[in-house]
Amino acid sequence: MNTEFEAVIGLEIHFQLNTATKLFCRCRSSHDAVPNTNVCPVCMGLPGALPVLNMEAVKKGIGIVRVLNGKIHSRSRFYRKNYFYPDLPKGYQITQYEASLGTDGYVIIKIDNFEKKIRIERMNLEEEAARSIHVKTGDVLLDYNRSGIPLLEVTTYPDMRSPREARIFLEKLRNMVLYIGASGCDMEKGEMRVDANISVRKKHSAGYGVRVELKNLNSIKAVEDALTYEYTRHVENIKKGIPIEKETRLWDEFKGETRSMRRKEESHDYRFFPEPDLPELILSEEFIKDVVESLPEMPDERANRYVNMGLPVFYVETIIRDRAMADYFDKVVSELNSPQKVAKILVNELAGLVRKKGHNFQSFPLKPEDFAKLLMLQEEGKINRNQMFLIINRFLEGKGTLSELVDSFSANKVDFVLEDVVKEAISEGQDLVEKYRDGKTGVIGALIGIVMKKTKGRADPKEVRKLLLKFIEEG
Numbered sequence: 001m002n003t004e005f006e007a008v009i010g011l012e013i014h015f016q017l018n019t020a021t022k023l024f025c026r027c028r029s030s031h032d033a034v035p036n037t038n039v040c041p042v043c044m045g046l047p048g049a050l051p052v053l054n055m056e057a058v059k060k061g062i063g064i065v066r067v068l069n070g071k072i073h074s075r076s077r078f079y080r081k082n083y084f085y086p087d088l089p090k091g092y093q094i095t096q097y098e099a100s101l102g103t104d105g106y107v108i109i110k111i112d113n114f115e116k117k118i119r120i121e122r123m124n125l126e127e128e129a130a131r132s133i134h135v136k137t138g139d140v141l142l143d144y145n146r147s148g149i150p151l152l153e154v155t156t157y158p159d160m161r162s163p164r165e166a167r168i169f170l171e172k173l174r175n176m177v178l179y180i181g182a183s184g185c186d187m188e189k190g191e192m193r194v195d196a197n198i199s200v201r202k203k204h205s206a207g208y209g210v211r212v213e214l215k216n217l218n219s220i221k222a223v224e225d226a227l228t229y230e231y232t233r234h235v236e237n238i239k240k241g242i243p244i245e246k247e248t249r250l251w252d253e254f255k256g257e258t259r260s261m262r263r264k265e266e267s268h269d270y271r272f273f274p275e276p277d278l279p280e281l282i283l284s285e286e287f288i289k290d291v292v293e294s295l296p297e298m299p300d301e302r303a304n305r306y307v308n309m310g311l312p313v314f315y316v317e318t319i320i321r322d323r324a325m326a327d328y329f330d331k332v333v334s335e336l337n338s339p340q341k342v343a344k345i346l347v348n349e350l351a352g353l354v355r356k357k358g359h360n361f362q363s364f365p366l367k368p369e370d371f372a373k374l375l376m377l378q379e380e381g382k383i384n385r386n387q388m389f390l391i392i393n394r395f396l397e398g399k400g401t402l403s404e405l406v407d408s409f410s411a412n413k414v415d416f417v418l419e420d421v422v423k424e425a426i427s428e429g430q431d432l433v434e435k436y437r438d439g440k441t442g443v444i445g446a447l448i449g450i451v452m453k454k455t456k457g458r459a460d461p462k463e464v465r466k467l468l469l470k471f472i473e474e475g
């Protein structure tokens with residue numbers, strides 16, 4: 001970044017709410033259906049069809065307002081935003097405009113160990129337009145399945161000062177919305193869409209430069225790249241004295257540049273007026289309270305709770321980022337009150353196994369209660385760490401119930417004398433022992449392997465190593 005100029009960036013983010021049905025009709029809200037099958041007179045905009053508000057969308061919207069620390073308005077309403085476009089059969093979009101469900105939110109982001117507050121101006125409910133698909137012949141195909149899917153639009157204040165800040169903000173925002181389960185937030189599927197506006201000014205000056213709006217940003221990386229490109233373009237033009245046009249520009253991911261889409265001499269006149277077919281949205285205090293109470297613990301509060309448990313920041317951040325993992329962690333800790341130990345093994349070992357087996361912490365077949373049981377057995381010395389993971393792996397392969405597997409591994413059933421097995425291994429692995437004595441100490445691993453094989457994994461590798469070293473030394 002140039003030290004003389006700074007960017008002023010604001011973002012507008014649309015989240016598709018993952019309700020079962022659309023915002024104003026009972027059609028299914030789904031991505032995978034055959035085009036134009038989830039449709040009805042309401043979402044196709046046929047004359048005379050009347051919208052009925054889906055309260056599930058309102059609940060999910062409240063969830064987002066809450067997680068973004070916003071003010072939930074008990075009174076809001078819907079407006080018609082009038083414009084003509086083929087994907088908008090009614091000739092208007094129903095949106096909340098200036099009577100929002102939520103306002104005055106914020107997200108705290110961390111930049112180089114400093115905290116910064118990004119303020120959110122509005123959180124509005126609105127409906128999706130249909131999907132236009134531009135095909136090679138030059139035709140445009142329309143899929144009305146998307147028409148009427150509920151959206152929550154988040155508009156920030158222009159509080160970001162660099163493309164990197166915008167990226168960090170978006171990553172945190174996406175995590176928070178994912179956290180409360182209000183949207184799938186998959187940008188490739190269009191479940192989360194971002195428009196950005198940027199202007200550039202001399203650092204520390206109070207005025208603003210000319211604002212450019214950026215579209216076609218299909219990933220968080222694309223947002224950062226497009227903003228970086230624009231920032232550089234603005235700085236160069238300002239230095240050369242070339243005026244910046246107020247316009248909308250499209251990001252071309254392949255060329256890595258933006259190009260002009262339309263000039264904005266004056267802003268569109270959408271002729272907003274209150275939607276006459278929908279009453280004012282009035283939410284009772286109890287309704288709001290019930291919705292808020294049904295939400296999961298907010299990520300920032302949860303992070304504080306973990307810090308108070310004595311978890312190091314790295315573990316707190318890793319666990320909080322994945323809500324299913326945080327839920328798993330909480331359940332294990334409720335059975336076995338050693339948060340630090342549980343966090344360490346969850347982050348460093350179990351998370352890798354969960355991913356490797358193609359699961360997440362919610363779908364993982366080993367329930368947190370059972371994992372807690374295994375950890376307890378380990379604490380009691382009945383199984384060792386190595387055996388614990390062997391048990392987990394065999395359980396995941398369907399080789400028995402957990403209690404059967406635990407029984408077969410339990411130290412109570414040990415039918416060997418470790419010293420004898422280690423001695424056997426040494427006599428069988430004389431060549432390895434020689435190598436070890438020649439200074440190739442790495443071969444100790446192979447010797448440990450022999451013992452583990454002989455004991456079917458029931459020995460404690462640390463103990464085995466100790467005995468091996470002792471006997472080799474003595475021998």
Ligand SMILES: [Zn+2]
Nearest residue numbers: 025027040043
């Ligand atoms: Zn419909």
